[in-house]
Amino acid sequence: MTTFWIVAPLIVLASLGLLFARKAVHAALGLAVVMIGLAVLYAVQDAPFLFAVQIIVYTGAIMMLFLFVVMLVGVDSGVSLRETLSGQKVAAAVVGIGFGLLLVLGVAQLSLGPVTGLAEANQHGNVYGLAELMFGPFVLAFQFTAALLVTAVLGAMVLAHRERLTPRSSQAELAAQRLRDYAESGKHPGNPPTPGVFARHNAVDSPALLPDGSPAPGSVPDSLVDRGQVLDVTTDDVDDVHRQIGRRGEGEDEK
């Protein structure tokens, strides 16, 4: 019982995180807490196999999938929390609270009698007991889950797969295209300069410098530009370097 009263509030708090978290990552973390908490409750309730499966499948596999997808679609591609459907939040809250209260009160009314406990069922071990059932009376359902999983995998592949609609361009075609672009729009046919060329640093956030000392556009990844994390480059950088290394320019040496 002690375990329950410790774990249960945690679970509820974490689950509320699902409702209120701004970022999907935080919600996912909340869900992970809930799942682990539930795993603990399974263990408390004489279900060690499910405890393990809960940890492995849910927390290990499913939650990871969630996190992957969150990464894939962008951590920041969160959706505004402002409700667009009028009354939806209020209605959801009212109905939710009403529903919850109703169920909880209903459950509270119940008297289920003494708990039988699983001592007898688990006498040869919990896993053994489950296996008896799974490969006994429920073997057909088990087979169906296999089919279901295969179908799900195939479905996921179909959904995630993108059909190539045009033939792959050959090297020659690519080159021709590049020169055509240069002729038509003046786009540079070569590789764009990598960050740090002729610059003070070769870090990824420092733009390459053109011969006149100005930064070359397109040499820094767009994401850094968007975030404003590009190093400031001014023309007197060169002079600054000279000053720092304590040497004057070669022209001055001649003086």
Place this chain on the structure above:
Amino acid sequence: MNEYLALSMILFTIGAVGVLVRRNAIIVFMCVELMLNATNLALVSFSRQHGNLDGQLAAFFVMVVAAAEVVVGLAIIVSIHRARRSVSVDDAHLLNL
């Protein structure tokens, strides 16, 4: 016993409300998972109440189905995101004429 069930109900309700109010498809999905887990808890509790393992087995099957569902569901989300650059469930309202 009742407290387990009550917890299960609360989690289920929270999950359901989450489905209603969140617009991020991923979070909506998580809420669905939460609801599934809530029922699992109830199943496991009843298993103990009745002293047989049928409930636990049912919970196991739910987990399998949930896994399959998540795989497909997330794939759908990804492909929608690829097509529409959005994961808001409200953007997919083509049912409206």
Place this chain on the structure above:
Amino acid sequence: MFDYVWLLVAFPAAGAALLLTWGKESDRFGHLIATVASALSFVWGLVLFIGLLGRDGDDRSITDSLFTWFSSGAFHVEMSLVFDPLSALFVLLITGVGTLIHVYSIGYMEHDERRRRFFAFLNLFIAAMLTLVLAGDYLVLFLGWEGVGLASYLLIGFWQHKPSAAAAAKKAFVVNRVGDLGMALALMLMFAQFGTTSIQLVNDSVGSASAGVATALGLLLLLGACGKSAQVPLQSWLLDAMEGPTPVSALIHAATMVTAGVYLVVRSSGVYDASEVARTAVVVVGLVTLLVGAYIGCAKDDIKKALAGSTMSQIGYMMLAAGLGPYGYAFAIFHLITHGFFKANMFLGAGSVMHGMNDDVDMRHYGALRKAMPVTFATFGLGYLAIIGFPGFSGFFSKDKIIEAALGENLWVGLAALLGAGVTAFYMTRLMAMTFFGEKRWRDEVHPHESPRVMTIPLIVLAAASVLGGLLLLGDWITDWLEPVVGHTEHHELAVPPIVISLIVTAVVAVGVAVGWFTYGARAVDDTAPTKVSPFTRAGRADLYGDAINDVVVVRPTMALARGLEWFDRRGLDAFAVGVGSRLGELAQGLRRSQTGYVRTYALGIFIGALVLTLALMAVTF
């Protein structure tokens, strides 16, 4: 022999069917077929008539039941023909005059490209008219009744390319339909009352029914008779009907069809004998029409319309006589026959005049035609003498008898009839004077000439009949002949001997002739109608405003109602029905708005549903 009475109808009917279905190749000889068919009918009618003469007075009614027309429940109608003294006379009149007019039409319609069809319609008319007079059942009579109406419709509108002719034809049919309303209701009443529409059975048993039934029957039949015989208030179609070819006017709208109403009243003598009220109504209708027709006849410059007014007036005489009951039935028929002769004669004469005058009908363009058309003049003149009742001519006897009977019944009725005789003399003199005497007022391009032999011979025959028709009264032959059918009673003893009455009538006629002659014969006649005339003349020219009254009281309200209802049907009833549908559609549109397409709304719905379901479960459980 009498088993073949139906041949009378069959000849012209076959002729009509043949001519209507045969193609163009029969154009050359179609008119001959029709004429022969009509003549055959006449000859057969004559044979039957002679056969009838050879029988005893009580044995002169032959019923020939051809087949059961229809029978259902209590209703049983035999297609039966009755050949008795009354119908025999009619058969001879119809086929006789009809055949003459067929012959006349050969000449009159010579240049019409649709002559074959004209003769087909004439044959159709003869067949229908014979059905009418031979019918042994009111429903069969109705068949003929409508048949002649159809023929009349087709023949009035024969020159369909003239809108006026088409309109007149339609008007004739529709006005007649109003009369048919009465006929149809009378038939239903007979069925409801007596369970039969057999003429004999109805007339035999009407006495045992209540007086109200007899009166109702009498009035309803009178309504029918008014329609067919152009009696007030259904008189308005007859003048328009003059749009038809002149032989048609002579045959249908003077000699035969329009007298069908009189025939109907006489044929239903049993009904009228049983109801004083109905008889009085007939007398009133006859009297009013007599005077109205005479009035109109005085005001018309169109020769055919003047004659049509005269026809109305003369039929008024017949109606009047028929309304006198057993005193007058025989005289009504007598006048009907003599009128058939002299009026057909005069119409054909008018046709002959028009034929020579390039179809001009305005009498003000005639004048002094006696030289140009001697035969026409002579025959027309004989007809004229007959109609005004010149002593010794047929009209003298027939009209005289009617006036005499009327005086015997009621002094005022008799005086009115007497006045009518004077007016008749006036307008007929006017017509004579304007057409055949005075200065010639022809248009330059017109060269009046006598009509061909084929047209004048019928005129001569009819003129002879007009003169000699009075012989039928010889030794009271006609009353004796008709007695088995309609009965006959001598009218009340008069205050003065009949010869005095005849003298008075003759004197009145002489006055009428004198006034007519001094107004139109001795003075020059304008060749355009004077426009500044008294209101009385204007009223006469406008047919005493019959059309205007019909227009205001019936036609316009009906048409307005029809258009209104049609509009109401589209915009009212239908719009209501469609509106219910549209409102439902709009309701659905409103409901559709709840389907936002947002998954979360639907989820909310599911959730609410779950809540309600749980509540319900709990409510049931606890």
Place this chain on the structure above:
Amino acid sequence: MLTLLAATPLVGALLVTLLPRGDAAAQRRAKYVAFAVSIVALGLSLGLLAGYDVESGGYQFTVQEDWIGQLGAHYALGVNGIGLTLILLTSILTPIVILASFNDVLPGRRSANSYFAWMLVLEGLALGVFAATDVFLFYVLFEATLVPIYFLIGSYGGEGRQRAAVKFFIYNLLGGLLMLASVVGLYVVSRDAGEPSYLLSDLMALDIDGTTEKLLFVGFFAAFAIKAPLWPLHTWLPDAAKSATPGTSVLMVSVIDKVGTFGMIRWCLEIFPNASEWASPVVMVLAVISIVYGALAAIGSDDIRRLIAYTSVSHFGFIILGIFAFTTTSTAGSVLYMFNHGLSTAALFLVTGVMIARRGSASIGAFGGVQKIAPVLSGVLLVAGLSSLSLPGLAPFVSEFMVLAGTFTRSIPLATIATLGIVLAALYILIMYQRTMTGPLQPQSAVVTDLDAREVGALAPTLVLIIGLGFFPQPLLDVINPAADRVVERVGVGDPPPETGVAPPSDDDHEGGH
């Protein structure tokens, strides 16, 4: 026999559908096959007539198989004099319509195959409806007839066809659903009385409680009143007739609408005699309103097809009046009227259809003086019109007079007002004839050419029948009378005897003496 008769057109329809389509030759083949099938059906129904024992009357050629045992539904067919009359009408009109529709201009590139196939389907279903002696079977077929008409109007009609088809369908479906409620109610009643059965004979034996009977009656009657159509439920008809091809209009008005009046006799009167008697005053008043209203609206119409539709409303008023007057004469008259009205309306629709197709307009004002260039056409129109205004000597007169005379014995005022209809009938027909056919030839209507041999061939049978039945309706009445007698007996009001009895005409009275 009946099954064969009803199945022939259906199989024929399948055949026509499966024929190759496309070029003109294929279309011609489809037409000829459809025509041949309808002629075969006509032959079969004439065989039916020959085999029908007029003397004994009643239901003959009966077939009865269990269909849906739980519902008590049977596949039960049989004809009495009334059904036989209408079966004859259907099978006579279909070949005429198909022949007359050979050159109907179909919108777009729709195939002629389906057009004629739908017509045959309609014929088959109509024959089934008239032969069904099981309510359930009747109901199914009754509703099924909507489908062919829906497509005939909606796919092949003229301007506004979609809307008219939908209106037709919804209107009639509504009635059908009301009837369905009553059909279900009948099941309950008959189950409560023992075994559920939808057989006419079983239902007639039921003793239905008064209120229930009235409610069930209303359901049936509403469906039939819409179909018939009775004022004020008629508004679908003018639109449908305006948008349909002439052939469709004929099948719809002359055949399918008769199902309404037929249903009133077969089902309303026979199953619910007491309720019918209860409702008859209202129904008779509505019928009289229909007569006068339809006639007036026809006078006010400018569109020839709407005009004819309104005349039909008026004529259906007469039919319904006769049915609910409950006299042998009027009931037999109504049945005969159904037949005659079918003929005269068919002639009217088809001949005006020719005019309209040639002229390209249905407005009365678009014609004028056509008689001059198309004498045969105008003659046919005149005869058809005269039959519509019930000229004695043409078929409808006898039936109309029987209806009126029968009604007169029941209610003098109603009969009198209904008789007004004959005056109005003269107006609507003659005004139309006058304005389209007579007068000087209008230049714009000079395109109307006279009927060709095929059109004359299609119309001639109707005219021959109209004239023939005008003089010799008795053979048909002999078939109808026993059935009409039985219906009146079933309602139990009985023919009112003549007020003043007349000794039955003996031979002495009649012959007069030779």
